[in-house]
Amino acid sequence: MDIIYLRDLRIDTVIGIYGWERQVKQTIVLDIEMATDICKAAATDHIEDTLNYKAVAKRIIDFVTHSEFELVETLAERITEIILSEFQVPWVRLQLNKQGAVRGARDVGIIIERGIKI
Numbered sequence: 001m002d003i004i005y006l007r008d009l010r011i012d013t014v015i016g017i018y019g020w021e022r023q024v025k026q027t028i029v030l031d032i033e034m035a036t037d038i039c040k041a042a043a044t045d046h047i048e049d050t051l052n053y054k055a056v057a058k059r060i061i062d063f064v065t066h067s068e069f070e071l072v073e074t075l076a077e078r079i080t081e082i083i084l085s086e087f088q089v090p091w092v093r094l095q096l097n098k099q100g101a102v103r104g105a106r107d108v109g110i111i112i113e114r115g116i117k118i
């Protein structure tokens with residue numbers, strides 16, 4: 001199994017359970033690892049034969065920018081659902097950091113893995 005990854009993808013969105021959090025946008029930071037097989041693309045040198053990380057990033061940026069979830073759990077789950085269902089990725093690991101959410105902590109967040117490692 002090979003992995004294509006996106007690190008430190010920063011997106012502004014409405015996220016949080018408190019009243020003030022519904023009024024502002026906060027930055028979340030995503031690290032995403034996606035299982036794939038790069039062998040065909042490495043042989044053909046064609047973008048059509050691989051997982052286009054720019055296309056994934058564009059889709060996730062659009063989704064997160066327009067989302068308004070309360071919990072990081074919900075947002076993380078929805079992101080992984082999109083990656084698994086729309087990009088033929090069999091397994092994904094997502095780390096979602098919500099910076100500044102807890103005083104004294106650099107960041108706080110969630111790590112989830114979904115799908116099957118091939």
Ligand SMILES: Nc1nc2c(c(=O)[nH]1)N=C([C@H](O)[C@@H](O)CO)CN2
Binds near residue numbers: 021102
């Ligand atoms: N498990 C979670 N705990 C908390 C969440 C969350 O999304 N998942 N959210 C908050 C608040 O929105 C917090 O981030 C504001 O600082 C608190 N706990």
